[in-house]
Amino acid sequence: MAELWFALLGLMLVTYVVLDGFDFGAGLLHLFVAKSDAERRTVLAAIGPFWDGNEVWLIATGGVLFVAFPEVLTTAFPAFYLALHLVLWCFALRGVSIEVRSHVTDSMWHAVWDAIFAVASLLLALLFGVAFGNVVRGVPVDQTREFTMPFFTHFGTTGQVGLLDYYTLSVGLLAVALLAAHGAAFLAWRAGGVVRERCLRLERKLWPAVALLFALVTLETYFVRPDLLSNLLTRPTAWLGIGLALGGSGVLVSSRRGTLDGRAFLGSCALITGVLASAGAAMFPVFLRSTLSPAFDLDALHQPRNSIAMKFALGWWPFAFMLAVSYFVNVFRANRARVSADDYLP
């Protein structure tokens, strides 16, 4: 049962990153790929019908984590107290910026909200990347499971670590580059015209940057978590992830030779899915690794057993998941034509 919930949570988290990732990416690139008001409205029209639903995947993942592994959530959330509040405030400003920009026709009003949208998207991508880096590297959890982390301590990766060190920052930068490239692939597919041209040009720089940062993070991981790389080589589920990531990259590259924008975006989705899936498979069953001692690790297999809750949740979860997927398919189908600047005016 615990293995199954680990996998389902992984599935939900990956869905979240792939979906909200493209609108974070669109936000990251907003100021660069869209210059005129019409172009910026096109970017917002492209993510308009999706961003709120995308964000729900995070809330839903948190909810399911709360049901399946409450110890993990209640240990990690106070630990990241201030960082999570930063995340919340960025989410609030970002959501408002997307919605209110078009209510007033004034260039200064637009400029302010465009900037807030871009900066909040950048901070969120960076913070989530850093958070993922923290999960991989580990956190100073002890037997009490009561601790808060400062933003930084000695910038090392063992003992009393802080949120930021060379490793978590590298992962943060990788997340920014990867989501920017992912967002560019999304916008190239949805926007068309000059926005598409700029996105394609940026993609030619962003994907190599992603590859470089990915190589750097892999190398660092070899020193920070050598066990992960050996897990990667010995676990067949991790091979699936690697295969998916390689396949996605191949699709991405081959699609860019022609004008198969939708296919290229799917390749990008597969790439992200593969990377996260292989990371998850290598980390299983540990959710929160302790940098103090392996005895304090929080893993999926040693959680309080709450069998009725798990069974009950397993009864409704597949149904709810299918419904959610069907809504998304519906929204994507309803918005399958390339967007224009006027699609999203209230």
Place this chain on the structure above:
Amino acid sequence: MDDPSFWHRLQFAFTIVYHYLFPQLTMGLALIIVLWKWRALRTGQDRYDVAARFWSKIFGVNFVLGVVTGVPMEFQFGTNWARFSRYSAGVIGQTLAMEGMFAFFLESAFVAALVFGERRMSRRKHFGAACAVWAGSWLSGYFIIATNAFMQHPVGHALMEGVLVLDRPFEFLLNPWAIVQYLHTMMASVVTAAFVVSAVGAFYYLRAQHQDQARLYLKWGTRVGLVASFLVAFPTGDRQAKLVAEHQPITLAAMEGRFESGENAELTFIGQPNVRERRIDNAIRAPMVLSILAYGTPKRSVLGLNEFPVDQWPTNIELLYYSFHVMAGLGTLFILLMGISTFLGLRGRLEQTRPVLWILMLAFPFPYIATTAGWMTAELGRQPWLIHGLFRTAHGHSASVSSGNALFTLIGFTGLYFVLGLIFLFLVGRELAHGPEQEAHG
């Protein structure tokens, strides 16, 4: 300052009260928009579509504010209330996860179609989108009320190794407290929406703008408002009070500021609780009414606070007393105002009775005050428990998050929400100034 619990509670109270300003309108308004879309389909009259279109824009602004202030509520279970969450996740995790999976996805998938999609959809499909948003928002309401109802009246759980686990899932989901509290809360949100719709109708009518739309808002606002105001009091409010009397007798005593026990218990309309002297100062009372309201007969004794040890008393009896009386008093006035307005409307004289239009226009803040007071009654009445009878509030906050950290984020929320409030008022003000308009159907 030394007690972190206080700052965590203040942050939760502030963020939840602020958050609930938005969903109470969107939940009620979603129903009214569905009714208008339905009338538009049935009658083919354009005015219903125009009304639904205009109010969908107001809905959209409220919805976004509801979303961005709602996400922090979910997070705070983990960040600020980790010990409570650790204890209760086995039970309430279920409804919180179901809210995300069943309600938020549904709402978020269709809200863009409702607000922006009319030009690209058939009338029937657009009606369907309105229904989906209504269903999503009301489902969300149920799951969150079921969570709160568990804290008020825990059922369906078991205790294992010091934490709660789910034992009888359907008993938990269909908690009788949840059903009553849900209907009471939903009807109250319809009251809020009805008052806001009436207020805008009165505003336009008094300014001699958009007369046809103004008449429509006044008619639907006052009639829906009368039905909903009545249902808030009876049977839902009445049932709620009887549940409190049955399961939380200390709370009932504190809500009424009642210290002495006895039958023929009187209802206090007005007066100031004096907790130190254990009495109500300057009280105006109605004999026997409290016994009848709580138990259906004057013969039953209503217990006073003196019967219970002080450490079981709600921690802020004065605020609880005032909250309850503000809620109940306003609720009664709502029935009166909407009754008079509907009576005048039925006789075709509402639009000519300018004093009533002025009152309707200025009355819209009061349902917000009443719902806030109602929630304060529920939450203060539950004290000193976080989960009634099982888990004390003082033990619920995250042990590792200090007072200073909680105060820091509280200040952050205050500043951010002030700015969001300004933007909200500005945008809604613009929509109102712009007004409803005719628009061709695609």
